[in-house]
Amino acid sequence: MDMDKTSENAESRFSALLGGAARLPGVRIDRQAYLRTALRRHCSDDDVRRAIEESPAEAGIPLDVLERVANEAIRYETAKVSAISAATGLPGALAMPATVPADLAQYVGHMLRIAQKLAYLYSWPDLFSGEDDVDDATRSVLTLFFGVMFGTQSANAAVGKVAEAISKEVAKKLPQKALTKGVVYPVVKKIAAHLGVKMTKQTFAKSVSKAVPVVGAVVSGGFTLATFLPMAKRLKKHLSGLQLAEPTGQVIVGETVPPTDEVNIPKQGRDWRLVRRRKETED
Numbered sequence: 001m002d003m004d005k006t007s008e009n010a011e012s013r014f015s016a017l018l019g020g021a022a023r024l025p026g027v028r029i030d031r032q033a034y035l036r037t038a039l040r041r042h043c044s045d046d047d048v049r050r051a052i053e054e055s056p057a058e059a060g061i062p063l064d065v066l067e068r069v070a071n072e073a074i075r076y077e078t079a080k081v082s083a084i085s086a087a088t089g090l091p092g093a094l095a096m097p098a099t100v101p102a103d104l105a106q107y108v109g110h111m112l113r114i115a116q117k118l119a120y121l122y123s124w125p126d127l128f129s130g131e132d133d134v135d136d137a138t139r140s141v142l143t144l145f146f147g148v149m150f151g152t153q154s155a156n157a158a159v160g161k162v163a164e165a166i167s168k169e170v171a172k173k174l175p176q177k178a179l180t181k182g183v184v185y186p187v188v189k190k191i192a193a194h195l196g197v198k199m200t201k202q203t204f205a206k207s208v209s210k211a212v213p214v215v216g217a218v219v220s221g222g223f224t225l226a227t228f229l230p231m232a233k234r235l236k237k238h239l240s241g242l243q244l245a246e247p248t249g250q251v252i253v254g255e256t257v258p259p260t261d262e263v264n265i266p267k268q269g270r271d272w273r274l275v276r277r278r279k280e281t282e283d
Contacts, residue, residue, distance in 0.1 A: 010196030011189060017199065018142060021108035022134050029116040031126045038069045038121070054172075055123035060247045063240060066121050070240070073117040074232045081110035081228050104199070107228070114232045115145040122245040124163075125172045140179040140188045147191040148238050149231035150198060156238055158187045163244040 021027060032052050039048045039056070042065050050059035056066060116127055127138050134142075141162060147155025161184055165175035178184050239245060 014196035
């Protein structure tokens with residue numbers, strides 16, 4: 001009974017932390033604006049338009065291009081969160097009660113930022129509806145993303161199941177039922193409880209590092225760099241390996257295109273559909 005209550009408390013702490021961080025200014029990423037800015041230096045205007053209207057996979061944007069853009073996003077967010085963490089380490093022990101909660105909130109905020117950027121690059125739909133509160137489906141998928149970042153294997157499997165459900169959805173939105181009911185939701189609750197405990201321990205470690213001014217700043221910034229960077233890379237690796245991220249509708253170089261007008265090709269785990277190709281004209 002006590003174990004259940006402890007788990008419930010940890011889950012509630014993580015849920016409150018996630019919701020609070022999501023309300024911070026600048027944390028929510030506008031999917032359309034981000035894809036337009038991130039892809040325009042690497043892709044044609046038409047490809048960028050299709051990536052926004054459909055998805056980068058639907059636009060046929062190669063994975064190596066997406067990897068370059070993803071790495072740029074990871075470097076930017078890592079540098080920013082590390083600098084802020086170092087700045088909050090400067091006041092020392094007297095300011096610890098104020099700086100530690102602020103540091104943790106901005107840390108989670110940047111985790112949310114990089115999670116959104118990577119999700120949009122690898123063809124996940126918009127995660128936020130524009131409302132102030134985070135809905136259950138968004139809260140669940142973000143919890144799973146955090147689980148992947150922390151190396152939780154059950155989160156990897158659950159994210160894969162959600163990606164399959166997205167592939168089968170006609171509408172470009174998160175599969176509400178898959179994320180709030182059935183086999184995925186119990187996994188979400190367990191991961192939330194695990195992360196609640198994990199982040200409490202992390203907060204204690206960072207509190208110790210802040211006890212001495214200046215030295216605390218260096219240690220705090222270094223601690224953030226050492227944890228944030230590998231977690232972001234872990235999420236990128238997992239999302240980029242899902243079938244949802246694979247470019248579709250491309251003809252591989254060297255492939256012989258059938259002389260027929262219409263051919264069947266598989267698409268993202270969805271039902272096979274008819275895709276029209278134009279015949280190559282001979283000179």
